Amino acid sequence: MKALIAGAGRLGAQIAQVLAAARNDVTLVDIDDDRVAELEGRLPVRLLAGDACEPDILEHAGVLTADLVIATTGDDEDNLVISLLAKRQFEVPRVAARVNDAENTWLFDQKWGVDTAVPAATPLISLIEEATGATDTVALLRLSKAGVDVIETAITPQSRAAGRTLAEITLPAGTVIATVIRDGQPTVPAPEMRLRAGDELLVVSHAATEQEIHAVFQ
Known part of the structure; x- marks a missing residue:
């Protein structure tokens, strides 16, 4: 599976680490150059500095061939824009987005290109399980392709x-x-x-x- 993760905060970095460990092709994008530099050599993924709300950055990150896009930034507006671009402009098969503010949950639906909306408080394994569409486990994530x-x-x-x-x-x-x-x-x-x-x-x-x-x- 080829995954593109937007947002290299704690959550995005953890998801990238798990998916890469399961032998998936992972690209992690963040607007903060310092954060990207901090993660260099610490994660077995491709790192890219740039604003994932920009179509050119997403294309450079490999969105055209991505099986999955996960928007995990700390800004709900950005996560919605990234999801909409991924689904509508680039036709990514599966798009998941983190919901930071529970009051915005109603926005995170297929009208905005979101296949799976995940509340910020969701445990890491459950989040990845939801994002990848794996549903055959309890308390652990099975990546069937790997x-x-x-x-x-x-x-x-x-x-x-x-x-x-x-x-x-x-x-x-x-x-x-x-x-x-x-x-x-x-x-x-x-x-x-x-x-x-x-x-x-x-x-x-x-x-x-x-x-x-x-x-x-x-």
Whole structure:
């Protein structure tokens, strides 16, 4: 799947990390040059600085061949404009948009090119599940084209993994840690990284169940 994400804030970056970890072709666009520079080398995606409300920027980002566009900026007006352009001008098959202000929810419909409107408070996995159209899971996201599951788990002070390095943790066969989200920022996991309370982990697995993953960390 080829995905284009507009908005490289915490949510956009997390979605990009998950979709890329599941071997999708991901492009992340943000109007803030500094934010794009900050993410360089930290995410396995194509990064582009520019205003996604501009058709030329969307075209440069690859919207003409995109299977999915997700508008995750912090501005509802921008998300609506991006969605409308993606659907009406570029005929993107699936468009999802974040709703920042609940009072604007009524605007986020197919008249504005939005196939899926996702409230800002929606958990990350549920948001991606809605955006990609995957509906065959509960509490985890199945990306059928990639043949993998992405499971979200959090480290608490009581977690057995708290204080341990990633190298010290034995994962089920066919399982890798895609990213560790710390202080709101996705981080490429390194073996020497020591987990601490508050960390959120996105784990990619071909075979392990949600229960097996949680048993490893909790």
